[in-house]
Amino acid sequence: AQKVTQAQTEISVVEKEDVTLDCVYETRDTTYYLFWYKQPPSGELVFLIRRNSFDEQNEISGRYSWNFQKSTSSFNFTITASQVVDSAVYFCALILTSYGGSQGNLIFGKGTKLSVKP
Amino acid sequence: DAGVIQSPRHEVTEMGQEVTLRCKPISGHDYLFWYRQTMMRGLELLIYFNNNVPIDDSGMPEDRFSAKMPNASFSTLKIQPSEPRDSAVYFCASSLGAPSGEQYFGPGTRLTVT
Numbered sequence: 001a002q003k004v005t006q007a008q009t010e011i012s013v014v015e016k017e018d019v020t021l022d023c024v025y026e027t028r029d030t031t032y033y034l035f036w037y038k039q040p041p042s043g044e045l046v047f048l049i050r051r052n053s054f055d056e057q058n059e060i061s062g063r064y065s066w067n068f069q070k071s072t073s074s075f076n077f078t079i080t081a082s083q084v085v086d087s088a089v090y091f092c093a094l095i096l097t098s099y100g101g102s103q104g105n106l107i108f109g110k111g112t113k114l115s116v117k118p
Numbered sequence: 119d120a121g122v123i124q125s126p127r128h129e130v131t132e133m134g135q136e137v138t139l140r141c142k143p144i145s146g147h148d149y150l151f152w153y154r155q156t157m158m159r160g161l162e163l164l165i166y167f168n169n170n171v172p173i174d175d176s177g178m179p180e181d182r183f184s185a186k187m188p189n190a191s192f193s194t195l196k197i198q199p200s201e202p203r204d205s206a207v208y209f210c211a212s213s214l215g216a217p218s219g220e221q222y223f224g225p226g227t228r229l230t231v232t
Contacts, residue, residue, distance in 0.1 A: 033218045045209060045223035091161065095218045105174070106151075106221060108161040 002027045004094050006109035013082055014117050021077045021112045023092030029053075034068065034075045035093040035106065045091070051075065082116045089113045120144070122224035124210050130230045136198040139227045142191055143212030151211040151221060152185055152195050161209075166217060167193065173217075200231045 003026040013019045025034065036048040049059060051068050059066045063080045079086055089111040096105070123142040131137050143150045151166040165175040170187045178185070182201070187193040197204055207226045213219035 035221075037223075043207065043228075044225045045211075047220050047222055050220050093161075097216075097218045105163045105166075105177070106153075106161075110160050 002029075002094055002096065002107050004092050004107055004109035006090075006092055006112050008112045009110070010113045010115070012115045012117065015084060016081050017116075018078060018080050019082050019114065019116075021079075021090050021092075021114065023075045023077065023109060025073050025075065025092070025094045027094060027096065029096045031097045033095050033097065035095070036066065036075075036077050037091045037093065037108075038088045039091065039111070040088040048077075048090075079114075082114075084116050084118055087114060087116045122210055122212055122222055124208075124224035124227050126227060127225060128228045128230075130232065131200055132232055133201055134199045135231075136196065137200045137204075137229060137231075139195040139208050139210075139229070141193045141195070141210030141224060143193070143210070144214075144222055145191070147212035147214045147222075148190070149213040149215075149217050149219070149221075150187060150193050151213075151217075152193070153209040153211065153223075155207045155209060155226070156205075164195070164208075168217070197229075200229075202231045205229055205231050 005024045032053045034051045038046040056068050065078045067076045091111045092109045093106045125140045148169050152164040153161055155161045164177045165185045167187045185195045207228050209223050209226045211221040211223040213221045
């Protein structure tokens with residue numbers, strides 16, 4: 001069975017601190033995609049990144065970076081120099097691509113609530 | 119470009135009433151998804167469509183729920199009759215080219231059934 005675990009329920013940091021959100025996934029499939037979404041207090045879900053299971057290169061986008069390690073089934077997300085506007089719930093998700101699986105089923109973790117205080 | 123549009127944004131109804139949630143996907147996207155978010159169960163997929171055809175409805179909780187997509191720019195999720203346990207935020211999302219593509223979510227409809 002497929003599963004995404006975000007062990008950190010809540011994290012609180014002070015502005016300008018770096019913070020890493022952990023994501024561990026489980027699947028027997030070899031082809032899949034991993035995602036991160038942000039849900040700010042306003043409630044919408046904002047797409048951040050999509051990563052193919054065959055691409056283990058780390059990704060950096062401004063203050064955001066992602067570390068994908070298949071050996072540990074982890075896809076961690078780091079925010080550098082956090083800002084108050086980063087306060088949100090962050091979701092990690094997994095989707096399978098092999099035929100016969102639930103191809104459309106984005107399997108979400110429970111989310112990590114990040115609070116950035118000024 | 120307009121994102122995914124959902125209406126209404128908030129719905130309060132009494133138990134037993136019919137509820138219809140609406141979604142307009144991003145123009146050109148060929149996949150449409152309905153999700154439900156609750157504190158207890160988190161985010162879960164209810165159903166998804168490809169080119170207006172339902173592909174996987176295994177997440178639909180029971181016969182009280184139904185979804186349609188009469189054309190490429192409109193979908194509905196109907197609950198009849200509604201129950202208090204249906205209270206949740208319902209999200210619609212769309213993607214292009216594959217169900218594993220980037221799914222863009224609408225703002226959600228917060229449903230409260232009293």
